[in-house]
Amino acid sequence: MLGLDGYALALLAGIGVWLLVRRRPLPxxxxxxxxxxxxxxxxxxxxxxxxxxxxxxxxxxxxxxxxAGDLSFQNTVYFSLWAYQSVFVAWxxxxxxxxxDPMCLELLNALLAAGTVCLLYRMVRQxxxxxxxxxxxxxxxxxxxxxxxxxxxxxxxxxxxxxxLGLWVLVxxxxxxxxxxxxxxxxxxxxxxxxxxSEGIILLAAVLAWAVFEGLRRPQTVKRxxxxxxxxxxxxxxxxxxxxxxxxxxxxxDYGVQNGDPGWKFVTGLNYNTCGGYSQQxxxxxxxxxxxxxxxxxxxxxxxxxxxxxRLQAGPIRLARHAVNKVRFLWNADALHWVFExxxxxxxxxxxxxxxxxxxRSVREFDRGLFLLALGxxxxxxxxxxxxxxxxxxxxxxxxxxxxxxxxxxxxxxxQPRYAYLPQLYVFTAAAFGLARLNAGKEEQxx
Numbered sequence: 001m002l003g004l005d006g007y008a009l010a011l012l013a014g015i016g017v018w019l020l021v022r023r024r025p026l027p028x029x030x031x032x033x034x035x036x037x038x039x040x041x042x043x044x045x046x047x048x049x050x051x052x053x054x055x056x057x058x059x060x061x062x063x064x065x066x067x068a069g070d071l072s073f074q075n076t077v078y079f080s081l082w083a084y085q086s087v088f089v090a091w092x093x094x095x096x097x098x099x100x101d102p103m104c105l106e107l108l109n110a111l112l113a114a115g116t117v118c119l120l121y122r123m124v125r126q127x128x129x130x131x132x133x134x135x136x137x138x139x140x141x142x143x144x145x146x147x148x149x150x151x152x153x154x155x156x157x158x159x160x161x162x163x164x165l166g167l168w169v170l171v172x173x174x175x176x177x178x179x180x181x182x183x184x185x186x187x188x189x190x191x192x193x194x195x196x197x198s199e200g201i202i203l204l205a206a207v208l209a210w211a212v213f214e215g216l217r218r219p220q221t222v223k224r225x226x227x228x229x230x231x232x233x234x235x236x237x238x239x240x241x242x243x244x245x246x247x248x249x250x251x252x253x254d255y256g257v258q259n260g261d262p263g264w265k266f267v268t269g270l271n272y273n274t275c276g277g278y279s280q281q282x283x284x285x286x287x288x289x290x291x292x293x294x295x296x297x298x299x300x301x302x303x304x305x306x307x308x309x310x311r312l313q314a315g316p317i318r319l320a321r322h323a324v325n326k327v328r329f330l331w332n333a334d335a336l337h338w339v340f341e342x343x344x345x346x347x348x349x350x351x352x353x354x355x356x357x358x359x360x361r362s363v364r365e366f367d368r369g370l371f372l373l374a375l376g377x378x379x380x381x382x383x384x385x386x387x388x389x390x391x392x393x394x395x396x397x398x399x400x401x402x403x404x405x406x407x408x409x410x411x412x413x414x415x416q417p418r419y420a421y422l423p424q425l426y427v428f429t430a431a432a433f434g435l436a437r438l439n440a441g442k443e444e445q446x447x
Contacts, residue, residue, distance in 0.1 A: 006369055007365050009362065021131045029137075050338060064093075080295065082260065087196060091196060106153070109149075119164040121136070122172055125432075135435050136428055139370060152338045154338075159193045159194070159197035163200065167203065169189055187236040190232075191243075199406075200236070203405075206404075210398055211229050216394075261304075264304070267308060271311070275415075276325070286300060289303055329417065340360050371424060376434070377432075378399075380438075381431070388440070396433075400426075402426040
């Protein structure tokens with residue numbers, strides 16, 4: 001019975017992980033985390049073969065076309081309006097030249113996903129007890145969504161890796177020898193992540209918040225921080241401009257890396273009927289207004305402004321209800337259907353001791369159970385004793401800053417449950433603070 005209840009399994013997994021590391025930290029943990037996480041993901045890639053569909057299929061086929069010398073994809077409405085996706089197409093095309101098979105991209109994503117967990121662990125271990133940092137990293141490694149997403153060829157994984165790399169370079173003691181170079185190198189890494197998926201603004205907001213807190217806590221560092229942040233921002237925006245010029249000059253996309261219709265995300269994000277998700281009805285209103293090159297026109301902007309204004313005028317009660325529905329849709333739902341939906345064609349087929357349908361339900365519950373456990377631990381750690389936070393640097397707030405910045409941004413724009421991938425990584429990282437508080441409480445009792 002416990003084996004079929006995913007929430008019970010999640011709780012048992014949390015207890016098991018804590019029992020594993022509570023007496024003494026595991027040796028050579030970074031290497032173990034990287035190799036173990038990669039091996040688990042390789043096994044999953046060999047067992048599960050979800051179809052390449054939706055946006056993932058468009059970008060994969062575009063990468064195949066690019067390698068064949070066919071640039072016609074840039075004339076489609078998808079790549080004309082959202083030209084910034086061309087960078088990810090070039091990224092996939094580069095790796096597919098080495099081995100022209102989707103498995104190549106899955107293995108690459110498996111390595112980058114495992115590497116992301118290592119970077120987050122290396123960052124948080126300097127702020128909490130080593131055992132708490134290891135336990136949080138193990139929980140993230142077991143988190144089904146983060147453990148299986150590499151099989152659907154999402155741009156979220158390489159983007160999240162470079163974004164985490166940027167934070168690691170900026171604040172981790174591992175990179176202390178870089179000195180002032182940490183700032184421009186962090187800006188470069190953050191822009192690399194942003195070019196692969198336009199989420200760099202979330203990390204940039206978190207970094208700016210850290211700089212403000214750091215300056216307030218240590219006024220003597222304000223000049224260095226100001227110079228460093230100027231260097232970081234200069235490299236960040238210069239990198240974006242250089243990429244835009246390179247994409248145009250190479251002929252990859254005549255529109256560079258621009259977002260041709262930023263208003264679309266707000267139109268869908270305010271759609272009450274879809275809880276802020278994609279709306280085919282909204283698209284059918286927008287598409288006919290585009291010009292022959294699939295670019296936004298004055299009519300497009302007028303239609304979008306009218307839709308946004310109409311939805312904003314619905315009143316505070318309906319807007320508040322919509323915000324609650326978006327939060328439920330984004331944070332309370334899992335995104336595992338991208339990986340497991342194809343297994344449900346024969347739901348009654350045996351899978352071990354249960355039917356495939358029951359096994360899938362258990363995995364979904366386990367996914368939500370682990371996320372709720374991590375969220376609870378993160379909140380427990382944040383409201384911990386003031387003395388503990390006084391002894392931590394301002395950088396220790398970064399996992400919370402990232403989550404908060406993402407939470408606010410996603411309240412306004414289109415959402416899907418899989419969009420929570422990036423902030424969920426930092427929720428599990430922040431869970432280390434809750435685990436550290438639990439451990440500190442037990443040590444005080446024993447003392």
